[in-house]
Amino acid sequence: MTRWLTEAVPRGRVAAIRTLVYLFVAADLVVFTPWVRTRVDVPGELYQPLLIGRLLPLPTPTPTMVAAIFWTLLALALLAATGRAPRLLGWSVFALYFEWMIIAMSYGKVDHDRIGFLVALAALPTAGRARHGDPTRTEAGGWALRVTQIAVICTYFLAAWAKLRFGGLDWATGSVLARAIIRRGTDFADLIAQVPYLLLVAQFGILAFELLSPVVFLLPERWRQATIGFFYSFHLVTIATITISFAPHLVAMTSFLPLERIRPVVWARRLITRRHDGAAPTGPAPDPPAPEDQGPAPDHVPAAAPPVAGPAPAVGPATP
Template identity: 30%
Template sequence: MNSLLTPGGLSTPAPAERLAALRILVCGFALVYLVVRLPHLIDVARLADDAPHRFSPVGPLRVLDTAVTPTVAILVTVLTLVAGVAAVTGMWWRLSGPAFALGVLLVLSYRNSWGQIFHTENLLVVHLLILAASPAADAWSLDRRVRPDRPPPGPAIRYGWPAQLMVMVVVVAYVLAGWAKIRASGIGWAGGDALANLVAHDALRKELVGDRSSPLGVAALRHDWIFPPLATISLLVELAAPIVLLGGRVRLAWVVVAWFFHLGVLLIMGILFPYQLLGVAFACFIAVETIPRRVRRRRIAVP
């Protein structure tokens, strides 16, 4: 039986199905995310009329002096959704892949250009950009079905290294998050006081603007012995992320710990990292294309 764990080298060949599976998962996640957040995105688009002075462009939108009209913002969002459907199905991938990735970049940059950058979406956008520049529709795609004369592609380096690059992006993001804590607060961040203060600060400001804070976070503040181990584990997860480059079971172990880290952030702070918690951010860490086959085998084995 093939291993679920992928080797870590950039020059390791992989089947075309690996990038195809990542295309379906990552683009599918982004598409559903945009649909779910559509009411919020429409609210943000309307800010151009209601409070144009709040526009503070980030990322590629820094070239703009003023917000675009709500009609333009909503039109770009709708076109991005259309490109997303094509990208998930692998239709006209050379066009739909880059169009969807660029569209998501623009839509989310625009939403982040009103005074608050949301750090839950960075990995998603970078992963989409990598997939858009890769041959992610050479399998499991409508492009493939309309050209059945083409021979099925064999394993190749070009199907392996973009997934490894996606892994590298995850590793760098976690290390930067850990390094930001060390730089801003020193190694003392691991002592737990900074985390406890942060949980209290975040919960209180949410309550003062009429939102709900996490009851578990408030309960944790009554038992503050919990924060030193939580802070130490958080910092270790982030700074130790490069161990995934060793591959094998170490890689999988880090993914499991990182997933629990995000679960902890959700439970204690009420901050949802959906891309990570649904596992899509970590799909590039494994031979994700083997999962459907494994599920089928298990169904056959268990009558």
Template identity: 65%
Template sequence: MGTVTATPVPTQVPGWLCAPVPLGRVALFRVLAYLFVAADLVVFTPWVRGHATVPVELYRPVLVARILHLPAPTPALVHGVFWALLAVALVAASGRWPRVLGGAVFLLYAEWMVVAMSYGKVDHDRFGLLVALAALPTVGRARFGSAEPSAAGGWALRVTQLAVVATYFLAGWAKLRFGGIEWLTGATMTRAVLRRGTWLGQLVLGVPGLLVLSQFGIMAFELASPVVLFVRERARYLLVGGFYLFHAVVFATVTITFLPHQVAMASFLPLERAVSRLLGCPTDSRR
């Protein structure tokens, strides 16, 4: 009998959605996300703990809470989630048990957001961060400084990028859907400056037509945001830098930060290269 030669099984090349990235990039992004969660609890949204004593009649659960039949906030639930999430997020930032602790961070933070957003106001700047927290545990272990390419890491960062772009694009669509084309020439930005404007915002308010012009710019920016997913690397970094500049201007004029969204935006950036240059350790990663 002749020798039978086994036919090699072709390796499936990950597509655009799973384009590999260095594991070191994932490790840094994970630290950034988990440390922000801890900071969010104690610095940016400490007011959520006040919902522990709010009358239950004011609780209007968001859709996911209704679907999952989540309980109404009580002092035990709110304070329990706070302390558990703070501890788990800090340990998860060390890279230990990435799947277990990462999954726990996502579930606890999602519950924290349900408690935060079920009283009449829902912030859309949390979407990208929540997607990142859901995706990061799927990567598993990722070491700092590792240049090993990872399709799982690429997927986690890519879906976060998609969530970031969806946040912009759907915000623009919502303006048109609920405000109509008149949103472009309305007084939305004027009201924002009058309510919470800084000295810089007051200066802008004094220039006739400038705030209306800014509304045209905001709409164009939001609806065109998907372009960032398809341009070359250098152009992508320039566009993301423009995103950060946009948020800096918004904060400087009307003190709105979108910090969770900006953390999620870091999924576009070669964090390992930035850290290597900062520490004076050149990297050969080109992904």
């Protein structure tokens, strides 16, 4: 079990996932959850912190506090994406983002697509230094990615458990997807809804998919990658039909992928080097080409002038 939990992975994979995760933190602040900053405008009585917020305990957020977390977290996430000071910056980003999520989810709605992402933020600082393209294998990095993978799969399995716990088989035989399409469906979803019994089949399929998701750990590497591809396609259909993205979950799921093979930083360095090597020399101009290298003379050059007429030179012996 310990060997499986700490299965070594290339450091380049850790570096790639670390950069992706921290860049998503910055994107999440300005694209996906900027509405958190507006939550502090409501009365403080509406703030009902999650259990962890009550145990610590954490203060009721104020505009100044939320603004400080926003700008500090944004700056630290961008710095952490460079790979510098992985432990100091990593733990700082995790602590601030964790508080950002507590604020976001303490007003009545809790999203379950953040579990794997939060585990990734907590585990990546323990992996130590890693550089893009480094093939050296690390068990610490393997452990960080493995626990992230476990959290990703638990998100699926526990979602199915919650469906069965609160809805039973009625969840699969009811009108869950129909209500979702009515509330936030797309034109593509409207086309699907017109097919008889397709939504019921989809609900049974979702339940089976989530319950069987832990099987991914038992598959050979090739089939595991194909299964993860299926997971992504499932979320692609979800986005296209009911506009639910699960973006942080999709980022955490890259822990299954060999991202060390995608090396944009290394490619950029090679591109810059090639451009530098292929640049024109800046020294003195080269000598002009020799006449024989200039090619044939142009057509408009006149021919040589004919010789001048005159007496022919004497032929024979000279007269004494």
